[in-house]
Amino acid sequence: MSTPLAEVLTHLRVGNQKFLVDFYQQRRDVFARWALRQHQLGAPAAYALLQGALLDFYDQVSDGRLTRLPPDVPAHVNQLAEQQLAAAAAPLPAAEASRRQQRLAHFHQLGTDCQRLLTYFYFHGYNFGRMSGKLGFANPAVARRQKGACLRRLVDLTNPPHGFRTHLDALERFADGALDESAQEAFEQRLATDADLATAYAAYEQFTADLRWAAGHDTLRLRLHLLDRRLDQRTTSLARLQRISRGHRRRSLLWAMAALLVALGTATAWWTTSRTAQPQESWASYYRFDPALALTPAQERSRPLLAQALAEYRAGHYPTALHTLGRLSPSEIGADTLSYYRGLFLLQSGDNQAAQPPLHRLTEVIGGPLARRALYHLGMAYWQAQQPAAARDALRRVAADSLNPYQTNALRVLAAGVLNSRP
Known part of the structure; x- marks a missing residue:
């Protein structure tokens, strides 16, 4: 902090x-x-x-x-x-607290797309141009229409309906800055003289303020919930690694005791067997995660879908990243790059069989910029799919290539003997 x-x-x-x-x-x-x-x-x-x-x-x-x-x-x-x-009473007045909770409940009744759209506009303060890029709309005008439709859906959930509903179109254009200078001045003059419009405007401002609070409250709740899940997963992984470590120590002690009771040849054979019988969890300890390329701010603006897919991949949301990647065309980032990321995302999501074809195609591209990287991940995909012979062949090619950035990682796997068949 x-x-x-x-x-x-x-x-x-x-x-x-x-x-x-x-x-x-x-x-x-x-x-x-x-x-x-x-x-x-x-x-x-x-x-x-x-x-x-x-x-x-x-x-x-x-x-x-x-x-x-x-x-x-x-x-x-x-x-x-x-x-x-202690179930202490809320410091807010009862009427205001009730109104806010009602707004939050109505916000949850909207679809996911409307929740995201309203959160971007009222909580994060994104303009319509940025919203159209993040949500894949054709232009800012479409984003504004979609925001208006979601806002009306939220207003209609209120019972009884808000008094500003009849003035909503004019109030929204005024608040969004969609009026030209003369129309803006004319509307401000009406606010000063038309009591009914002024009352509707005050109610509209209160409604959007409550909406801004509901979107921020829900955003924080979801962020804390997702963070809690990631921390729990990390704690579980650390506990599992500790159990594995304790298991190794116990087995080592048993091996030492057995060495005192049996012949040297029997002890040597048993040691070799235990060394080659590594648990499946060892794959994760040998695999080197590819963080993917970092985009410049200009590239993020020009290719928002690619930036979104890479961010979801780095955050561990692999199925979502695959879905976003599927919305890209090869003309936007190149067929080789698209195949490489599809293979990476599938491998991380656990679909090892599906990850092999796009990675294998890249390894056949002689001199391709991604061929060396793809060969390493292909070998690891073979290993994860329990194809040790194919994994050894691929990783040996990586280990023999001094220009491959994963040469050290491949040598480590081969030296450990975790891909050797059991005797």
């Missing part, structure tokens, strides 16, 4: 939630120990309580109840958690 404390509240108010996400990642385990000691809560319940406390923290900042960063943020978060456990 390198952001200066004086800037944290400002960043949170304009939609930058990095402070709270980093806080959760760094303080999750510390908070769990505090919750266990003070309230006898297990880890899953403690994580859910911390997420709820951080959502309360964000709500206090966004609606102005918190105007100064507490001198001790962890202690303040613990206090919010205590209030949740």
